[in-house]
Amino acid sequence: MAMKIQIASDLHHEMSQHCHELACPLPLAPGADALVLAGDIHEGTNAIDIYSDYPVPVVYVHGNHEPLNNRYPALISDLEDRAVGTAVRFLQNDQFTFGEIRFLGACMWTDYLQFPLHFNDSLEIARHGMIEHKLVRRSGDGRMFQPEDARMHQRETLLWLREQLDVPFLGKTIVVTHHIPSPRSIPHAHQQHALAPAYASNLELLVERADLWIHGHAHWSCDYRIGKCRVICNPRGRPGRNRKYPELPYENAEFQPALTVDV
Ligand SMILES: [Fe+2]
Ligand SMILES: [Fe+2]
Known part of the structure; x- marks a missing residue:
């Protein structure tokens, strides 16, 4: 039986204190059987508190904003416990089976390899340009979380994900990540941006081995296919940042609060 899956990311509740509507949990879409939140929902473990009593299961991966002002990867255990x-x-790097659907989820981070000939530049630009490398400390030695750490975590995730995708599953496979699995999710005008490899x-x-891949991190929407796999990003973005539509209280004018897909 088909399930209706509601999809959102980058709700950035942590920046929404001034706006009651944006600070509240995203309303459940009519008929939705589960809500997927693909990261950048709130700092630390706060997203779990906001969605703890949600009427349907909330499949949640953390983004690069959850660990800000925290220790990483220690935060992962805190999120799991909470x-x-x-x-x-x-x-x-964990899965949740829901009826005939398996969700495979992880933040995933990135490998900074989108421009292989400029790999070292990409690392340095991300080191100085991405907030997670300024406001996240490593759990062990307390040093700043660096692009090299993100790469290591991505390797772990991809190892796990490949293993999982090798396990036969009769139902549908939905992969949920915060980071973006294909440059096709980046609009043409930004594809050569120096920070694109950090996204x-x-x-x-790997994508074409899943049925649906939901990601966040981008603050623009996308919906396209790679092979049989549909790739969807439905981010709300930061509150109060839409210059083109000043009446809109958030960044992404294409955000659909009640977006669902039948799986
Ligand atoms: Fe975000
Ligand atoms: Fe992000």
Whole structure:
């Protein structure tokens, strides 16, 4: 039986204190059986508190904003502990089977390899340009979380993901990540942006093995196919940042609060 899956990301509740509507949990879409939140929902473990009593399961991966002002990867255990007994299924290299659907989830991070000839430049530009490398400390030695750390975490995730995709599954497979699995999710005008490698990796061979891949991190919408796999991003973006539509209280004018797909 088909399930209706509601999709959103980058709600950035942590920036929404001034706006009651944006600080509240995203309303459940009519008929939705589960809500997927693909990261950048709130800092620390706060997203779990906001969605703890949600009426349907909330499949949640953390983004690069959850660890800000925290220790990483220690935050992962905090998120896992906090989610116990709530509606939230927090996934970091972990899966959740729901009826005939398996969700495979992880933040995923990135490999900074989108421009292979400029790999070292990409690392340095991300080191100085991405907030997670300024406001996140590593759990062990307390040093700043660096692009090299993000790469290591991505390697772990991809190893796990390949193993999972090798396991036969009769139902549908939905992969949920915060980071972007294909440069196709980046609009043409931004594809050569120096920070693009901090957003997207080229994982198309992996993508086409899933039925649906939901990601966040971009603050623009996309919906396209790689092989049989549909790739969807439905981010709300930061509050109060839409210059083109000043009446809109958030960044992405294409955000659909009640977007669902039948799987
Ligand atoms: Fe975001
Ligand atoms: Fe992000």
